[in-house]
Amino acid sequence: MSISQAIAPHLAYLRRFARALAGTQAAGDAYVAATLEVLIEDPSLFDTKLDPRVALFRTFAGLWNSVGVNLKPDMQTSPATPVDRKLESITPLPRQAFLLSAVEGFSVPDIASILGLDKGGVMELIDQAGREIAAQVATDVLVIEDEPMIAMDLEGIVEGLGHKVMAVARTHAEAVKAIAHGKPGLVLADIQLADGSSGLDAVNEMLGSFQVPVIFITAYPDRLLTGERPEPAFLITKPYQPDTVKAIVSQALFFERRARLRDRPSAA
Structure with a gap:
């Protein structure tokens, strides 16, 4: 071979x-x-x-x-x-x-x-x-997930890391409504949602108005990792292990903070 x-x-x-x-x-x-x-x-x-x-x-x-x-x-x-x-x-x-x-x-x-x-x-x-990971600064997290048990599990993992889940959205419309009350510091998003809407579309709509690190969660990673179209930087495969979520949350926030520090105006 x-x-x-x-x-x-x-x-x-x-x-x-x-x-x-x-x-x-x-x-x-x-x-x-x-x-x-x-x-x-x-x-x-x-x-x-x-x-x-x-x-x-x-x-x-x-x-x-x-x-x-x-x-x-x-x-x-x-x-x-x-x-x-x-x-x-x-x-x-x-x-x-x-x-x-x-x-x-x-x-x-x-x-x-x-x-x-x-x-x-x-x-x-x-x-x-x-x-x-345990020492990371807390942030507000938006979870976009239509399966109640998975949403609860993600909420528990995120809160166990010291972060706060600001909302759990089951559809594209609920996700857009959630950010009207405040911008999250991180988004965990399923791709396929309950009403047939897309978590990917919801995230793209958010990113049109503000920047936020996003972690996508899907049972079909091969459909996204094709190399033929824009693909997510952070991707978790279902079924997942809690440590997987912790690792990717840590990494996404790590780069978000580096970007924020890099872009901060230097003191005069």
């Missing part, structure tokens, strides 16, 4: 992971493209003794964590991710380990292989990421 055949089933999920790390679709996809270029130039970097998924993520992690790597200007598809801000976007190892575990479902030995660490080091990184 060729390398291209071996990695093809895993590319969509590498894009998901890369976007969660980089904070935007454009930056994450650029790193995935760079990874594929590296493999084309030097196939020996793909360790055929490993599971193909582990080997692919290991190659990506080696590129991501390399201080000397620079993206080519023509790989940048958004002015929000210029080359000279590459290092500013790099996420520390604890978040990488936590996302690999909670979102991508890798085992501790696999994460150790991907990051080039021992198993004890991986567990320490995951624990550190958990402490970072």
Whole structure:
């Protein structure tokens, strides 16, 4: 089996992971493209003794964590991710380990292989990421979800992190009505809602008037991770684990705060 055949089933999920790390679709996809270029130039970097998924993520992690790597200007598809801000976007190892575990479902030995660490080091990184999440500043969260049990579960997870659920909306109309009473600091949105309306459409309408980090939740991630249209930076697959939600909430707010600090006017 060729390398291209071996990695093809895993590319969509590498894009998901890369976007969660980089904070935007454009930056994450650029790193995935760079990874594929590296493999084309030097196939020996793909360790055929490993599971193909582990080997692919290991190659990506080696590129991501390399201080000397620079993206080519023509790989940048958004002015929000210029080359000279590459290092500013790099996420520390604890978040990488936590996302690999909670979102991508890798085992501790696999994460150790991907990051080039021992198993004890991986567990320490995951624990550190958990402490970072617990220390996050609270924000108001809008949940757009039509299934009552899932909505309650999400509400419990979010509030357990110290955040406040300002409203739970079951339809596009309820979501739009909810923001009339205040703007959320984070949105968790299902794609397909009870009345046939779209959580994606509701979010796009919100983003037309104000900016807010958004996490999409869907039972059909393959329908969104096609690479053929604009795709979300933060995506959770149903059924999910609580740690998955915690990891992605943490990452979305991490980048939102970095953007806010970066855009804050400097003191005169």
